[in-house]
Amino acid sequence: MEKKIINTTGAPAPIGPYSQATAWGNMLFISGQIPIDPATGNLVQGDIQSETAQVMENLKAILHEAGMDFGNVLKTSIFLMDMGQFPLVNEVYGRYFSQDPPARETVEVSGLPKGVKVEISMMAGK
Numbered sequence: 001m002e003k004k005i006i007n008t009t010g011a012p013a014p015i016g017p018y019s020q021a022t023a024w025g026n027m028l029f030i031s032g033q034i035p036i037d038p039a040t041g042n043l044v045q046g047d048i049q050s051e052t053a054q055v056m057e058n059l060k061a062i063l064h065e066a067g068m069d070f071g072n073v074l075k076t077s078i079f080l081m082d083m084g085q086f087p088l089v090n091e092v093y094g095r096y097f098s099q100d101p102p103a104r105e106t107v108e109v110s111g112l113p114k115g116v117k118v119e120i121s122m123m124a125g126k
Contacts, residue, residue, distance in 0.1 A: 010061030
């Protein structure tokens with residue numbers, strides 16, 4: 001098997017030395033996404049629901065580029081600046097997984113890139 005780099009203009013370009021995602025065989029590993037609008041390169045700021053929706057749309061674009069969708073997601077990791085906002089993030093996140101949601105952990109962290117409130121990474125498979 002060979003590692004394949006996945007990149008799409010439908011999600012923000014990496015802001016460091018990493019790829020949007022890497023594929024290995026039937027597995028896809030998506031780097032943590034933050035709420036950057038790929039069309040403008042600007043942060044989506046405001047409430048946590050708007051930030052979470054943009055993160056999920058960025059992840060959706062990467063999944064699509066790899067020939068997958070949210071039904072292929074096996075595990076997610078959610079990083080929050082404030083665990084008190086978990087119910088709001090969970091509500092938006094849940095819209096993307098109508099059935100058979102993946103395994104997940106959610107952790108509160110002391111800081112995220114660019115001062116955002118939420119970052120989400122995923123692992124998926126075919």
